[in-house]
Amino acid sequence: MAAFEEFGVLPEISKAIDEMEWTLPTDIQAEGIPLVLGGGDVLMAAETGSGKTAAFCLPIIQIVWETLKDIESGRSQSSVSISPPWTMSTHDRGNALAVAPDGVRVQSREQKEWHGTRCTRGVSSGKWGFEAIVTDEGLCRVGWSTLTASLDLGTDKFGYGFGGTGKKSNNRQFDNYGEAFGKNDTITCLLDMDKGEIRFRKNGVDLGVAFSRVSTDKPLFPAVVLKNAEMSFNFGDKPFKHSLPDKYLPLVSAAKEQIAMNTNGQADGSSGVVKISNNAPQAIIIEPSRELAEQTSNQIRLFKKYIQNPTLRELLVIGGVNVKEQISFLQNTGADIIVGTPGRLEDLIQGGYISLTNCRFFVLDEADGLLKQGYTDLIERLHRQMPKITADGKRLQMIVCSATLHAFEVKKMAEKLMHFPTWVDLKGEDAVPETVHHVVVKVDPQRDRQWNGLRRHIMTDGVHQQDDVRSGNNSPETLSVAVKLLKGEYVIRAIDEHKMDRAIIFCRTKLDCDNLEKYMKQIDKRQYSCVCLHGDRKPAERKANLEMFKKSEVKFLICTDVAARGLDISGLPFMINVTLPDEKSNYVHRIGRVGRADRMGLAISLVSTVPEKVWYHGEWCKSRGRNCWNTNLTDVQGCCIWYNEPQYLADIEEHLNITIQQIEPDMKVPHDEFDGKVVYGQKRQQIGSGYKNHTAQMAPVVKDLSELEKQAQLMYLKRHLTKTARIA
Numbered sequence: 001m002a003a004f005e006e007f008g009v010l011p012e013i014s015k016a017i018d019e020m021e022w023t024l025p026t027d028i029q030a031e032g033i034p035l036v037l038g039g040g041d042v043l044m045a046a047e048t049g050s051g052k053t054a055a056f057c058l059p060i061i062q063i064v065w066e067t068l069k070d071i072e073s074g075r076s077q078s079s080v081s082i083s084p085p086w087t088m089s090t091h092d093r094g095n096a097l098a099v100a101p102d103g104v105r106v107q108s109r110e111q112k113e114w115h116g117t118r119c120t121r122g123v124s125s126g127k128w129g130f131e132a133i134v135t136d137e138g139l140c141r142v143g144w145s146t147l148t149a150s151l152d153l154g155t156d157k158f159g160y161g162f163g164g165t166g167k168k169s170n171n172r173q174f175d176n177y178g179e180a181f182g183k184n185d186t187i188t189c190l191l192d193m194d195k196g197e198i199r200f201r202k203n204g205v206d207l208g209v210a211f212s213r214v215s216t217d218k219p220l221f222p223a224v225v226l227k228n229a230e231m232s233f234n235f236g237d238k239p240f241k242h243s244l245p246d247k248y249l250p251l252v253s254a255a256k257e258q259i260a261m262n263t264n265g266q267a268d269g270s271s272g273v274v275k276i277s278n279n280a281p282q283a284i285i286i287e288p289s290r291e292l293a294e295q296t297s298n299q300i301r302l303f304k305k306y307i308q309n310p311t312l313r314e315l316l317v318i319g320g321v322n323v324k325e326q327i328s329f330l331q332n333t334g335a336d337i338i339v340g341t342p343g344r345l346e347d348l349i350q351g352g353y354i355s356l357t358n359c360r361f362f363v364l365d366e367a368d369g370l371l372k373q374g375y376t377d378l379i380e381r382l383h384r385q386m387p388k389i390t391a392d393g394k395r396l397q398m399i400v401c402s403a404t405l406h407a408f409e410v411k412k413m414a415e416k417l418m419h420f421p422t423w424v425d426l427k428g429e430d431a432v433p434e435t436v437h438h439v440v441v442k443v444d445p446q447r448d449r450q451w452n453g454l455r456r457h458i459m460t461d462g463v464h465q466q467d468d469v470r471s472g473n474n475s476p477e478t479l480s481v482a483v484k485l486l487k488g489e490y491v492i493r494a495i496d497e498h499k500m501d502r503a504i505i506f507c508r509t510k511l512d513c514d515n516l517e518k519y520m521k522q523i524d525k526r527q528y529s530c531v532c533l534h535g536d537r538k539p540a541e542r543k544a545n546l547e548m549f550k551k552s553e554v555k556f557l558i559c560t561d562v563a564a565r566g567l568d569i570s571g572l573p574f575m576i577n578v579t580l581p582d583e584k585s586n587y588v589h590r591i592g593r594v595g596r597a598d599r600m601g602l603a604i605s606l607v608s609t610v611p612e613k614v615w616y617h618g619e620w621c622k623s624r625g626r627n628c629w630n631t632n633l634t635d636v637q638g639c640c641i642w643y644n645e646p647q648y649l650a651d652i653e654e655h656l657n658i659t660i661q662q663i664e665p666d667m668k669v670p671h672d673e674f675d676g677k678v679v680y681g682q683k684r685q686q687i688g689s690g691y692k693n694h695t696a697q698m699a700p701v702v703k704d705l706s707e708l709e710k711q712a713q714l715m716y717l718k719r720h721l722t723k724t725a726r727i728a
């Protein structure tokens, strides 16, 4: 059996994985896959490059496919008979209304329309009562109706409802009745078939007769209609919260001859099979960048290679791509799994092009990044619209991943949205993989004066245009310019020293990226061939540049933090941080572009010893940086700040609880004591070569262990033989 199958992965998926030459699941996959397959909400925190994408994609593909197969063969969960006989019908219900597997909890997350359902049984005579409990905010109406009544209870003459706004309704007539009710209130619905009377109680208090000339020639059924709300029911299987009035009985005690069965929705031959419409995916995966969304979508395509009958349809929904194509795909082909960036996803959902009624997986990849980018409200909005139990009775599962999941925002969100989530947390804190060798180089313009006489240098960002900057003076402004010039030189030096022929280079701003690109090309277009990836480049150019870099058609990819998270460039040996990120978790993500999938990588960060004045275009900057030349500091309404890199370095070190190794400006990296000489970009050759006396040290322990095992085996045999002898 292939290794992945042992973790519950289907052979069809396992075969595709084998072809990718993955022999074993990574730790996060070994722990995460069974949890997702088991139906739980999971928070996956694991180092960069540890295979988190597959840890959520594989089980999702599997479950979505199995659900599609069930639907196709008519074995959806909704067709399985539900144990207690008095339950809400999964057949006689509105499209967006979900009935929980226990049959007594219903929910509709549709915000614009009402969706209702009726009970599987009704009564034709007697005095009956049941309780309806409001379990979430939203609009609801509850009561009784005949089988011919509209599911929108109270809008025709066959339905009698009592709504949360304090109105009773029949035949579209809404009259004041009782009082308003809401979350946590219990409504007792009472029907007297002998008198033709319906009344309601709120939390045990009688509200009087609501309807007195109820037609009783046809059986009446408990009924509910909801708008973005949730209710649960008790027909008498459990003790009532408030006892029924005298002579009224719980519905479960109705005799056979008093009971009528609800056959609605079963005569069409569908036998309750849930039909999934084209635009109602089972999984929504949100990624923080277009590149990452595309990468995840590509992985899904690889994993599902052998999945057929039915085919599994995935769709990439990202900005910068013609929305009409995405809409047409949804309408014509349809999608079971949608991977996308937040903005475009929400546009399509709110526009009604994507329906969330069947969504049972909600994945937030790089969750802390999404939350820090300000998508908290969007995530909560989408979550609210997803049914917590789908129409075929499946519970919504939420999966949240990142290498830096230990953020306050994530914990807060998990508490609010997730359902008893399990943390798969391999290190217990944000950590850098052992395969990433990361070092810092101090850029000290007071010690290294070469900036003074440079004939050719990088173009700076222009923040000092108004300042008195002269090579002779040592003002903070002059030193700041010096840092910018030196950093250009240090990048080239690092490339040369390590003979880098493939590296990702992170700059702080788009302008810094553009300037570095120009400078590198100016020195030698071929030796330092490079492309940029940042938010000002058109989507097509971004895509083409990344492709060129992945295919090694250019040596260097210069980018902003837009590429910090998740990008997987196989065997990438080097990365350079021209400036440290001010967000400490982004350091982990940036350097995590190397040292992935067990390959070694070197990350060099240039850290200025003096403050550097830089652009900082906040909300106050009308153009958000485009052609902005306001070089004043932010405290006087300007668009510049003094960037304190030593402080950011200290923050990163404190966060990771390490001291990052410092190297000299000659960029030479001493051999690691443990690894010896490594080849960056390659797998480690001799792991553990530092343990010279390892075997000798372990020998006594191994001896003890084998002795213990021998004893255990003997004990087992003794017991087993005695037992066999006794039986004989």
Ligand SMILES: Nc1ncnc2c1ncn2[C@@H]1O[C@H](COP(=O)(O)OP(=O)(O)OP(=O)(O)O)[C@@H](O)[C@H]1O
Pocket: 021, 022, 023, 024, 025, 026, 029, 046, 047, 048, 049, 050, 051, 052, 053, 054, 402, 403, 565, 566, 567, 568, 570, 592, 593, 596, 597
């Ligand atoms: N079981 C495996 N065996 C071999 N390679 C694997 C395995 N799982 C994943 N990989 C490879 O490891 C690399 C990193 O995987 P992935 O991009 O999922 O990492 P990640 O944990 O999401 O990283 P990040 O936090 O940076 O997003 C990919 O190239 C992937 O193909």
